[in-house]
Amino acid sequence: MLKLLGATLIIAASSFGGFYIARLYRERPIQLRMLGQALRILETEIIYGSNPLYQAMEHIGQRVTGALGLIFLTMSENLLKFDGASTFECWEDAINQHFHQTSLKKQDREILINFGQTLGISDKEDQMKHIRMTIQNLAAEESLAREEQKTYEKLSKNLGVLLGMLIVILIY
Amino acid sequence: MLGEISAILPLNIRWIIEQLNQEIQEKIEEIRIREKLPLEIIYEDQQAFLTPRGQLTNNIEQAYYPTREDTFKLMNLISNHSIYRLEEELKRGYITVKGGHRVGIAGKVILEKGEVKTIRDISSFNIRIAKQVIGSADIIMPYIIDRKEKSIRNTLIISPPQCGKTTLLRDVARQISSGISKYHFSGIKVGIVDERSEIAGCVRGVPQNQVGLRTDVLDACPKAEGMMMFIRSMSPDVLIVDEIGRKEDALAIFEARNAGVKVIATAHGSNVGEVAKRPSLSSLIQQEIFSRYIILSRKRGVGTIETVLDEQLKPVTSKERIYA
Numbered sequence: 001m002l003k004l005l006g007a008t009l010i011i012a013a014s015s016f017g018g019f020y021i022a023r024l025y026r027e028r029p030i031q032l033r034m035l036g037q038a039l040r041i042l043e044t045e046i047i048y049g050s051n052p053l054y055q056a057m058e059h060i061g062q063r064v065t066g067a068l069g070l071i072f073l074t075m076s077e078n079l080l081k082f083d084g085a086s087t088f089e090c091w092e093d094a095i096n097q098h099f100h101q102t103s104l105k106k107q108d109r110e111i112l113i114n115f116g117q118t119l120g121i122s123d124k125e126d127q128m129k130h131i132r133m134t135i136q137n138l139a140a141e142e143s144l145a146r147e148e149q150k151t152y153e154k155l156s157k158n159l160g161v162l163l164g165m166l167i168v169i170l171i172y
Numbered sequence: 173m174l175g176e177i178s179a180i181l182p183l184n185i186r187w188i189i190e191q192l193n194q195e196i197q198e199k200i201e202e203i204r205i206r207e208k209l210p211l212e213i214i215y216e217d218q219q220a221f222l223t224p225r226g227q228l229t230n231n232i233e234q235a236y237y238p239t240r241e242d243t244f245k246l247m248n249l250i251s252n253h254s255i256y257r258l259e260e261e262l263k264r265g266y267i268t269v270k271g272g273h274r275v276g277i278a279g280k281v282i283l284e285k286g287e288v289k290t291i292r293d294i295s296s297f298n299i300r301i302a303k304q305v306i307g308s309a310d311i312i313m314p315y316i317i318d319r320k321e322k323s324i325r326n327t328l329i330i331s332p333p334q335c336g337k338t339t340l341l342r343d344v345a346r347q348i349s350s351g352i353s354k355y356h357f358s359g360i361k362v363g364i365v366d367e368r369s370e371i372a373g374c375v376r377g378v379p380q381n382q383v384g385l386r387t388d389v390l391d392a393c394p395k396a397e398g399m400m401m402f403i404r405s406m407s408p409d410v411l412i413v414d415e416i417g418r419k420e421d422a423l424a425i426f427e428a429r430n431a432g433v434k435v436i437a438t439a440h441g442s443n444v445g446e447v448a449k450r451p452s453l454s455s456l457i458q459q460e461i462f463s464r465y466i467i468l469s470r471k472r473g474v475g476t477i478e479t480v481l482d483e484q485l486k487p488v489t490s491k492e493r494i495y496a
Contacts, residue, residue: 046256053253079253084183086245087253120253121244123290127256 007171011164018160025145025153027103031068032142035108036135038064038072039115043131046124053087053120054079067101074098091116111137176271177203177301182245185211188236191226200301207243207295210235247294250275262290264392272302272373272380302373304381308336308475309343315464315480315488316344316436317357324348324360324410326429326461329438330447331468336475337438338414340468342371342381344436345412349384362387363408365398371414396420403431410434419452429461443467444485457485464488 038060045056054076061073071094078090092113099109111134118130174197178186185205189197192213202214210221210232220228221235229235250267251258261267265288266276279294318325331337351359366372366389372379374391383389388406390398395413399421402408411428413421416437428435441447444465448457456462465481480488 046254050257051254052257083179084181084186084245084249086241086248090253120251121248121255122292123259123262124256 003172007168010167010171011161014164014167015157015160018156018158018163021156021160022153024103025149025156028105028108029142029145029149031066031103032108032138032145034064034068035104035112036138036142038068039131039135039138043128046127046131067098070098070101071095087120088116091119108138108141111141174200174301176269177273177299180246180249180269180275180299182242182249185236185238185242185246188222188224188226189213192222192228196228201303202301203297203299205238205243205246205297205299207240208237211238243295243297246297250297259290260392263288265291266369268369268373268375268380270375270380272304272375274300274302274369274373276300302370302381303339304342305336305339305475306343306346306382309340309347311477312340312344312466312480313347313352313355315466316348317352317355318463319355319357322357324434324436325463326434327436327464327466328447328456328462329436329466329468330441330444331438332442332470333440334474335468335470337468338370340475341412341414341436341438342383345371345387346382346384348410348436349387351385359384359386360409361407362410362412363399363402363406364389364412365393365395365402366391366414367393367395367398368414371412396424399424399428399435403428403433408433410436413437415440417450417452422452422456425456425461426459435461442469444481460484 041060041063042056045051045059049056051059057072057076057079061069061076063069064072074094074097075091078085078093079087082090082093095109095112095116099112115130115134118127120127174189178190181189188211189203196215199215200213201216204212204214212219212221221230221232223229223234224236247255250269255262258267262277265278266274268274276298277291277294278296279291281291282289316324316327329337329340345362345364348357349359349362351357362384364371364383364387366374369392371381372383372387372389372391373381374389377391379387379389388402388408390401393401395416396418399411399413402411411433413435414437416422416425416439425435425437439447439453444457444467448454460483463483465485467478467481469476469478471478482488
């Protein structure tokens with residue numbers, strides 16, 4: 001009886017792990033797309049709205065859900081709250097606080113960090129260039145992420161369950 | 173007062189300035205920050221470099237040298253992290269920050285069709301601390317106010333540079349706009365054409381200096397055009413302009429007189445003769461547009477009143493002075 005319970009637990013844990021990894025594969029392209037949308041909002045805020053950065057960030061944060069939105073909201077707070085810090089320091093801090101809550105990968109983080117180094121420090125034309133470039137980079141990552149999703153989402157789920165079963169069989 | 177300045181300084185430069193003794197801090201006129209050159213302050217016509225420990229020095233080896241990171245951060249802070257909002261300011265070469273202080277900038281200039289489009293790679297900053305002296309115009313108000321007409325007189329303030337001309341003009345604006353109870357003078361509508369953003373020190377169109385309760389400001393507007401715009405649309409009682417000198421300025425002042433609008437202006441010079449020599453302004457003097465000329469000097473400190481003349485360039489009798 002106890003053995004049966006143990007076996008169930010092992011299979012459940014392993015399946016959960018598989019489903020978790022599958023979820024990352026599923027969510028990453030969605031979040032990359034959301035990020036692209038967020039930057040498009042930023043472009044409008046900067047080019048047409050001429051709004052100060054903290055306000056632009058707040059507006060984005062209100063429209064983007066989940067951990068991604070939190071990055072922008074935290075950035076907005078940092079810009080107002082941090083005394084004597086550069087724009088990039090505020091951005092880096094916001095990323096450090098919330099990036100791990102997203103399903104994004106290391107290379108996506110690189111794109112965001114690079115983008116932060118240009119944020120708010122030049123005229124409109126230059127800002128537009130950097131925003132557009134970042135949007136394109138994110139779009140490239142997104143199509144790769146979709147490929148990966150196709151290949152690995154189901155695989156991870158199945159592998160999780162199967163791995164659990166394998167362990168149970170080996171233990172018996 | 174330094175609080176507003178502190179807010180735009182990167183932490184290490186802020187710390188250095190805050191180490192100076194209070195007396196010097198109060199007297200600072202300019203803070204000059206240049207990348208990889210000694211940090212400098214100007215106070216009471218003196219200059220001094222600052223050490224990393226916040227002491228005054230003349231030895232350049234002991235001075236603090238602002239780094240690229242410092243100037244970069246300074247720009248972030250001045251622009252409130254949004255340089256893209258400062259396109260007009262970058263074209264003009266200075267940014268007015270909260271409190272009416274002006275930050276002059278220099279760096280690489282980008283041209284477009286032969287005109288300055290923007291400044292990039294900004295490496296030099298001159299933070300000029302605005303000092304408004306409330307009440308600095310007290311002694312000249314009796315000459316400006318016409319008690320019989322319950323109005324004010326067309327006045328030209330003549331002064332060499334650095335004699336407190338703009339400070340005085342700002343306080344004149346404040347007093348005639350808000351009213352002066354001492355002379356039973358209720359305020360009248362004032363229009364300030366602030367071409368160099370020095371009188372009102374506007375940030376996003378809102379005056380940072382006290383320029384009175386009934387004052388409208390055209391910020392960064394060419395003087396002659398601004399005066400015409402005011403006359404056409406804002407029905408001011410008085411126009412206030414700094415440093416008139418061009419032919420168009422004189423024409424606009426004639427126009428103001430025809431419209432029944434009074435003018436208070438300033439001009440560079442150390443006496444009326446010098447101003448009268450300038451062809452653009454001589455017609456104004458010949459036609460007796462101004463009823464009062466107030467001539468400033470630095471003899472007994474900034475803002476000393478040298479003489480006051482009437483429309484025929486005769487010294488004003490002491491009768492008016494009694495009111496003061």
